[in-house]
Structures are given as C-alpha cells and as structure tokens.
Amino acid sequence: MKVKEPKIVAFLCNWCSYAGADLAGVSRIQYPPNIRVIRVPCSSRVNPLFILKALQEGVDGVLVAGCHPGDCHYISGNYLARRKFTIFKNLLDYLGIEKDRVHFTWISAAEGARFAEIVKEVTERVKKLGPVKRLVKNRSA
Amino acid sequence: MSKHLKVEVKNGKIKEAINFFLIELLKKNLVSALLVPRELPSKDNVVQSLVSQPDELKNADVFAPVLPVNSARIISEMTRLGSGKASVGAILRSCEIRALIELVKLKQASLDNLLIIGIDCPGTYSVKDYKALCQQGIYPEDELFKNLKKGMEDVRIREACKVCEYPVPSNSDLTFGFLGVDFEKNIFFQANTSKGEKILDRFSYLEFDGLKIREEFIFKYLKQKIKKRDELFALTQKEVKGWENLISFFSACINCHNCMKVCPVCYCRECFFESACFEFNGDKYLNWAKKKGSIKMPKDTALFHLGRMAHMATSCVGCGACEEACPNNIPLLKVFKTVAHNVQEIFQYVPGKKLQEPLPLTTFKEDELQRVGED
Ligand code: SF4
Ligand code: SF4
Numbered sequence A: 001m002k003v004k005e006p007k008i009v010a011f012l013c014n015w016c017s018y019a020g021a022d023l024a025g026v027s028r029i030q031y032p033p034n035i036r037v038i039r040v041p042c043s044s045r046v047n048p049l050f051i052l053k054a055l056q057e058g059v060d061g062v063l064v065a066g067c068h069p070g071d072c073h074y075i076s077g078n079y080l081a082r083r084k085f086t087i088f089k090n091l092l093d094y095l096g097i098e099k100d101r102v103h104f105t106w107i108s109a110a111e112g113a114r115f116a117e118i119v120k121e122v123t124e125r126v127k128k129l130g131p132v133k134r135l136v137k138n139r140s141a
Numbered sequence B: 001m002s003k004h005l006k007v008e009v010k011n012g013k014i015k016e017a018i019n020f021f022l023i024e025l026l027k028k029n030l031v032s033a034l035l036v037p038r039e040l041p042s043k044d045n046v047v048q049s050l051v052s053q054p055d056e057l058k059n060a061d062v063f064a065p066v067l068p069v070n071s072a073r074i075i076s077e078m079t080r081l082g083s084g085k086a087s088v089g090a091i092l093r094s095c096e097i098r099a100l101i102e103l104v105k106l107k108q109a110s111l112d113n114l115l116i117i118g119i120d121c122p123g124t125y126s127v128k129d130y131k132a133l134c135q136q137g138i139y140p141e142d143e144l145f146k147n148l149k150k151g152m153e154d155v156r157i158r159e160a161c162k163v164c165e166y167p168v169p170s171n172s173d174l175t176f177g178f179l180g181v182d183f184e185k186n187i188f189f190q191a192n193t194s195k196g197e198k199i200l201d202r203f204s205y206l207e208f209d210g211l212k213i214r215e216e217f218i219f220k221y222l223k224q225k226i227k228k229r230d231e232l233f234a235l236t237q238k239e240v241k242g243w244e245n246l247i248s249f250f251s252a253c254i255n256c257h258n259c260m261k262v263c264p265v266c267y268c269r270e271c272f273f274e275s276a277c278f279e280f281n282g283d284k285y286l287n288w289a290k291k292k293g294s295i296k297m298p299k300d301t302a303l304f305h306l307g308r309m310a311h312m313a314t315s316c317v318g319c320g321a322c323e324e325a326c327p328n329n330i331p332l333l334k335v336f337k338t339v340a341h342n343v344q345e346i347f348q349y350v351p352g353k354k355l356q357e358p359l360p361l362t363t364f365k366e367d368e369l370q371r372v373g374e375d
C-alpha cells in the first residue's frame, strides 16, 4: 500500500528563506511537493500558536525557517525567535508530542540547494511518523 | 548592611505586635497608606484593603494563611497609570513580590513610592478551606503556628504552597520574619534597603540575635519543600505526557478564562484567545464537525492552555492562583509550574529574583542555543 503523502506547512521569512525557496524554484532544483509555503515578514513573526493550530487542523508537520543568526533583516528577530522556539520545543517535548513534526532552521537567500535538502529531509522525517491522527481526532479537545 | 530588630510578642499574640507596628507606620506618617489584608466582618476570610486611617487597621490580619488574590495584580492596578505621589506600604508574600517584579519588568506596575513589606509564608489554605476551618471554630492562623511549632505541615494547605521554594520573601524593603524563630516569644523585623532601615530607625526595638538558628531552620525546611516539589514534577510529567493525556487533563475546562484573569503574570492586555481570531461563523463549526466527526465545545480549550503555557513559562511564580480560580477544580498549578521550571532552567532565569535581569524573551546571546535550527 502506498504511504499517504504528508502535508507540511512552511513558514518562511520574507528576506532569506522565502528568497531561498524562490532560488530553488528558478534554479529548477527538485524537492518534494509536500510543502505549503506561508510567507512571514520574519521568523520572529511566527507565534507558537500558529504551529499548534496548523497541527490541530490536520497538517502533518511544520517547518519554520528564517535568516541565519546574525543576518536577520530586523537585526535580532531570529535570535529572539530562537529563544521562543526553544521554549516551544521544550513544551512539545514535555508534553510528549512528537518532536519530528516541528522543525526550525536557517536558510539564506543564496541557499536554494539547502532549501531543497531541508524540505526533503523534513518530508522524510514526517513521513516516518505517519499522519497526525491523534492531534486531529480531537475527541475531547 | 541589613538591620535586624527583635519584636516582642506578648501572650503569644503575634498579630497584636504587628498591628501595633502598622498603626505606628501610619501615625508617624512613614507611609501615607498601607495595603493590608483585613479580616472580613464574617470572620471567615480576609480581603486586601488600602488603609489610610490608623483605626481602620484594627482588623488587619497580615498572617492570615489565605491568598484570595495575588496582590501583584492589585499593585499593578494602582500603579500602571503612574504611582501616587505619597508612599504606600504593601504587605506581601513572596509569590506576590516575585510576580510584582515580573510585572514591573513588563512595564505593568511601578515600584515608585512603594514600600514593600515582605512576610514569611509557610503556606496558605484555599479560600474554601479557610472558611470551612473558621466555621468549625478553628482559627486558621493558630492552626498554622501550632503546626509550625510541631515542625509539621497541615495536609490541607494548598499544593502550590506545599511545593513553594520561597517561604522567605526577597526584594522587600522590610521583612517580618517568624520562620525558625521562637515566635511565641518574639518575631523580628529585617531591613533590607536603606528605605527600610530609615523606617526601623524610628522604632526602639532591640537587636535580634537569632539569625543563625533561623538560617539553619530554613535550610532544612527548603530541603523538604524541594523534595516534595521534585516528586510533584515527576508525577505531573507522567500524568500529562502525550497528547491524549494532556487533552484529558484539560477536558473539564469550560473556557471561562478565570485562570488567565487571576494569573498575576498573564501579561497581554488583550488576550489573543478573546480576540476576533477566535470568532467563527456557523458553517466553520459545521465543517469542523464534519471533517473530524465531532468537536468538543467550547472549542480550543487545550490550545488556550498551551498558548498560556508558552507565554507564562518564563515568568510563572507558582502562586497557584490559576488553580484556585478554576470552577471545575482542574489542578492547573502542577502543570504550569512543571513546564515553567523546565523552561526557566534553560535560561537560568528565576522570575522575580532580580529587577535588573531582563525577561528571557526580550534578550538573547549570540552564541547560545546553537542546536536549535540544526535538528
Ligand atoms: S500560571 Fe498559575 S501559578 Fe503560574 S503565576 Fe499564573 S496563576 Fe500563578
Ligand atoms: S479557570 Fe478552569 S475552566 Fe476556566 S478556562 Fe481556566 S482551566 Fe478552563
């Protein structure tokens, strides 16, 4: 039987990661079509609730990507985001929600190939976990 | 530089010794008003009051072991739009001071013209239990001191207090201390700042010499508390681990948001969960129900708690006000405190400890947390 293709939401910061995705596109680098991109002004715009809500509504994985440390268009947005995500990851871990569903990373505007690599890797890891049944079922949530 | 004075207790009446001091504070004009808990006429609860007339202090009851409200919220209400011009003294427990410091960092309270008088706190009863004790003719304060003398802890005190690591207040100008002291004979006042010292200078109490014994007592006392706390952490983690357990933990939640409204450090002036982002039309609900087979209403209760946890984790002071306010008795404290403890450890941050230390989410170090973004 064929494994169901996972759906992954990617929050990409406008200034680096989104441009990186764009570069992957114009360079015709192949990557899995599982990703649904949402462009955000900066990685620090991503509220952990966006991630929870996405999982709750049935996506199988979430990727958040921003500029490399030191390169944020707003100077320190990604450093603050890194702290926020650390808290969030810790929370997920504590609550026993599968870590591999949520990924944070840095992708620059020049890293089209890295973007494709990361999408490939994230897709594989999420695929291994299977569909996010328990979050959706929502019997009593 | 701190100063310690011995305050004699006559006939075991600690309250009288304290109230005498408070009345003098007002009479001598050392503060223009005091925020103190006072006993209600029904004699089965206390309520915070802002008192400016000395004779209104007759029923002041600072050691009443009950916490109807975390007073950091009251001070925020009084100072958010600017402190008054005259000085106010506030009698606060450790969890209230710690929450207040967090609120000051969040720019939602001010310490200007505020004299913080901290009191030792070996624990409080819930409002319900406090009342029940009073109705049985047991005076909770006596119960507290009686148990303390025996070196025991009343099983009825709130969970938050049983596992509290801060029975002694910090960041106060003055402290009323009685833990580790022969409180039937005397308690002591400690000045921690020059503001506090100036006030004690106006009184003729004698030097207090029991500090060493007190410190030894507190060291042992804390050890027990921390042991209990760690046991609670371990049990809690087991109880809520996994999405299903988590959902079932919060399943009785009716989304009233009381827990958020009483939390002293729930800092958003307008809650995202009460915004239009969470208003949907009928079709939306029907779609969800169709897609998932069924949805629990009110919707998004677990999401609300996760959102609150992500927000509160750095500043939660473990006061347990959230749990007290829950109409459905969801034991919120243990989950919030456990999550908070984990997060605070990562950033080596102790909420309410140091005013100058920035909130973890308003600062960063360039070379920290390198692994985020790699895995
Ligand atoms: S989350 Fe609960 S225990 Fe923590 S500060 Fe708020 S009310 Fe107190
Ligand atoms: S007070 Fe209790 S019922 Fe109300 S929102 Fe909080 S957890 Fe839910």
Ligand code: FES
Pocket: A013, A014, A015, A016, A017, A041, A042, A043, A044, A066, A067, A071, A072, A073, A074, A075, A077, A078
């Ligand atoms: S602009 Fe890219 S992370 Fe801030």
